[in-house]
Amino acid sequence: MANSASTTATHEGEPTRRDFLYIATATVAVVGTVATLVPLIDQMNPDASTLAAGGPVDVDVSKIAEGSQIVVRWRERPIWIYHRSKQTLAMLQSTKDTSLLSDPNSEEPQQAPYAKNWHRSIKPEFGVLVGICTHLGCIPLFYPNQSATTPVANWIGGYFCPCHGSKYDAAGRVYSGVPAPYNLPVPPYHFLNDTTVRIGEDPPNSAWDFGSILQL
């Protein structure tokens, strides 16, 4: 009979999702600084006890320039808030691009009903996503535009996971034929006013269980 040590070693060389989540947690700050130049901003309200308890986090989105993205922390996970340009919104609706996606209409429950739309958000111009690849949990990199530095051909930009080459569009919708099986998760959130987003809380009169998400 195999002992527990030999049992757990049978997948040596094939990292599990848990392994990658650990790596992702340990390296999120490095990736954010070196690869994407995405600022990790101070949230407006939370003190240490709020963050530790996984309570909601309020963010002022008025200072996010069009075409830029910030990262905030909620439940120890990176949450991306992307101020999408009109050009990006047009690309999200282009059938030339959406035909390449695995789940263009967000049929899989990777978001609440209030984010089940072509932009996967409450306001089209602000994307809010959990920045963890649905394959093995790496932190994808942010490529807001197609450019000379885009790592793959025939891609309009969005998010690229360098671990195994998964790519997502600017709404976190995964492309067909890549290792990641699902769109990036959308956390519960709503707008308290025109410029303040509360991460971690559904809109009033909307009850959704974030735990019902397929892959986080």
Ligand code: FES
């Ligand atoms: S963790 Fe494998 S492609 Fe992202």
